[in-house]
Amino acid sequence: MTTPSSGATLVLVSIYHDYTIIRGYPGTGKSVSVVALVQVLVLMGKSVLLTAYTHSAVDNILLKLKAKGVDFLRLGRRSRIHPELHGYADEILTSSFTDVTQLADFYASKAVVATTCLAVNHVLFSKRRFDVCIVDEAAQVLLPACTAPLLCADKFVLVGDSQQLPPVVQSTQARSMGLTETVFSILERGGNQDCCSSLTLQYRMAAPIMRLANAITYNGQLQCASDALQDARLHLPYFQETKVTGLPDWLRTAVQPEQSVLLLDTAGSACEQECSLGIQNTGELHITAAIVATLLQLGVLGVDIGVIAPYRAQVRLLQESLTQKTRDFITSRQIEITDQKNEDKNSGHLLASDDADTSDGTVPYNEIKNSCRDGVDSVKRVDCKEPITTQKVLEESKKVEINTVDQYQGRDKLVIIYSCVRSCTDPKKAGELLRDERRLNVALTRAQRKLIVIGNVKTLMMYEPLDKLVSVLGEEQIIKMDAQDGWQSCFSKSSS
Numbered sequence: 001m002t003t004p005s006s007g008a009t010l011v012l013v014s015i016y017h018d019y020t021i022i023r024g025y026p027g028t029g030k031s032v033s034v035v036a037l038v039q040v041l042v043l044m045g046k047s048v049l050l051t052a053y054t055h056s057a058v059d060n061i062l063l064k065l066k067a068k069g070v071d072f073l074r075l076g077r078r079s080r081i082h083p084e085l086h087g088y089a090d091e092i093l094t095s096s097f098t099d100v101t102q103l104a105d106f107y108a109s110k111a112v113v114a115t116t117c118l119a120v121n122h123v124l125f126s127k128r129r130f131d132v133c134i135v136d137e138a139a140q141v142l143l144p145a146c147t148a149p150l151l152c153a154d155k156f157v158l159v160g161d162s163q164q165l166p167p168v169v170q171s172t173q174a175r176s177m178g179l180t181e182t183v184f185s186i187l188e189r190g191g192n193q194d195c196c197s198s199l200t201l202q203y204r205m206a207a208p209i210m211r212l213a214n215a216i217t218y219n220g221q222l223q224c225a226s227d228a229l230q231d232a233r234l235h236l237p238y239f240q241e242t243k244v245t246g247l248p249d250w251l252r253t254a255v256q257p258e259q260s261v262l263l264l265d266t267a268g269s270a271c272e273q274e275c276s277l278g279i280q281n282t283g284e285l286h287i288t289a290a291i292v293a294t295l296l297q298l299g300v301l302g303v304d305i306g307v308i309a310p311y312r313a314q315v316r317l318l319q320e321s322l323t324q325k326t327r328d329f330i331t332s333r334q335i336e337i338t339d340q341k342n343e344d345k346n347s348g349h350l351l352a353s354d355d356a357d358t359s360d361g362t363v364p365y366n367e368i369k370n371s372c373r374d375g376v377d378s379v380k381r382v383d384c385k386e387p388i389t390t391q392k393v394l395e396e397s398k399k400v401e402i403n404t405v406d407q408y409q410g411r412d413k414l415v416i417i418y419s420c421v422r423s424c425t426d427p428k429k430a431g432e433l434l435r436d437e438r439r440l441n442v443a444l445t446r447a448q449r450k451l452i453v454i455g456n457v458k459t460l461m462m463y464e465p466l467d468k469l470v471s472v473l474g475e476e477q478i479i480k481m482d483a484q485d486g487w488q489s490c491f492s493k494s495s496s
């Protein structure tokens with residue numbers, strides 16, 4: 001079956017075949033379909049083994065099942081399980097058990113059991129078989145690791161996308177000998193095609209982001225599920241009908257809601273450094289902080305922003321320093337946002353108008369002035385009881401989720417900032433990570449409304465997938481940072 005199918009159809013297909021391959025492009029509802037499938041199977045009285053290669057992939061589905069009120073047992077060490085799922089953790093639920101019968105009864109009672117593929121050596125599996133095994137992100141699971149859970153069930157469903165992250169195989173020799181081959185790829189290619197279904201209608205990305213994914217990876221096959229999604233833009237509560245002043249051009253462009261896709265060319269102004277954990281780039285940290293701080297000041301919530309970097313060293317640097325750099329940005333830079341409607345009346349800007357019409361809720365700010373230098377908190381708006389304080393912005397900055405591409409697979413955010421890190425132009429020093437088109441595909445397709453890629457274009461062009469990215473972007477989508485008004489000017493009062 002090669003035509004687009006709805007998740008609901010796939011659920012039915014999965015129930016009637018011995019095995020099913022659900023091949024779904026990014027945002028096409030694979031996770032939603034898995035959740036629906038588990039719910040239907042439980043209602044039918046079937047037992048389900050739910051698994052994936054990584055803990056984050058398993059927990060991604062479980063959080064959705066929890067929200068639907070479905071009960072399950074999560075196997076695995078407590079420290080590796082998402083804190084919101086500790087109430088379902090085997091280690092905690094069985095800690096007070098005193099005899100084997102009690103334990104056996106408990107394990108037999110759970111219709112849904114979830115674990116990573118490598119943890120099916122748990123004692124529960126020596127006593128129990130399942131009606132159906134579902135493997136999420138199956139294109140990422142090494143063949144031997146996938147086989148073990150499949151043998152624990154009568155039927156199986158593999159869900160994934162071969163264009164997203166493959167199994168991690170470090171050895172070039174092992175890769176060349178086929179270790180990256182997965183059960184998913186074998187059956188997708190050579191299995192019974194009646195058991196393979198494709199999801200191509202995506203519900204996540206605004207059209208410009210989807211078009212990018214189509215141009216780089218999906219060859220035009222990814223489609224928007226609705227007209228509303230075609231035109232969807234980031235909503236900046238304090239930006240509408242206002243004019244932002246006091247920001248450098250690149251930053252003003254970066255936060256514009258109409259600018260759904262942007263490549264910020266650091267043009268050599270942000271250099272990579274080697275550290276004990278690998279390669280990092282403090283310039284890109286500053287640029288990220290300036291964008292995050294501005295978005296937060298314009299009303300985006302921290303939980304709606306995701307920062308991705310391919311290198312662990314950069315992820316750690318961002319995790320450790322983003323809030324501090326956000327503070328540096330706010331205290332170093334005067335930002336003024338004036339209401340354009342009232343600008344003429346106020347002969348310029350920054351005059352508060354107590355009788356401003358805010359009844360339609362579209363003119364949130366009559367006066368916003370960052371005056372932290374004077375020790376006054378940053379912004380004031382007439383239609384909200386609470387001003388956006390520096391404190392609030394910093395609190396929100398702690399909610400920004402920063403992670404590697406691998407950890408972001410299966411997830412999404414309204415805004416994604418992708419820090420490419422590398423700035424070296426010596427091909428001999430170019431690493432492998434940025435060469436992986438599937439890794440780039442995952443990073444780009446996590447964004448729902450705004451995608452900002454930060455990198456040195458000269459360096460990026462050394463890597464085939466990123467070279468493709470540069471070539472498919474329009475002129476207006478690549479902004480070169482100006483030497484005079486670059487990221488350094490945003491932090492003029494603090495040390496960089």
Ligand SMILES: Nc1ncnc2c1ncn2[C@@H]1O[C@H](COP(=O)(O)OP(=O)(O)OP(=O)(O)O)[C@@H](O)[C@H]1O
Nearest residue numbers: 024025026027028029030031032203204409410411
């Ligand atoms: N049928 C639907 N109607 C409306 N929204 C949907 C539907 N299916 C999925 N979505 C929404 O689309 C987004 C992407 O869904 P989901 O995470 O399930 O996609 P996915 O195929 O697993 O993506 P990825 O492969 O990138 O992880 C989510 O925000 C989800 O709520």
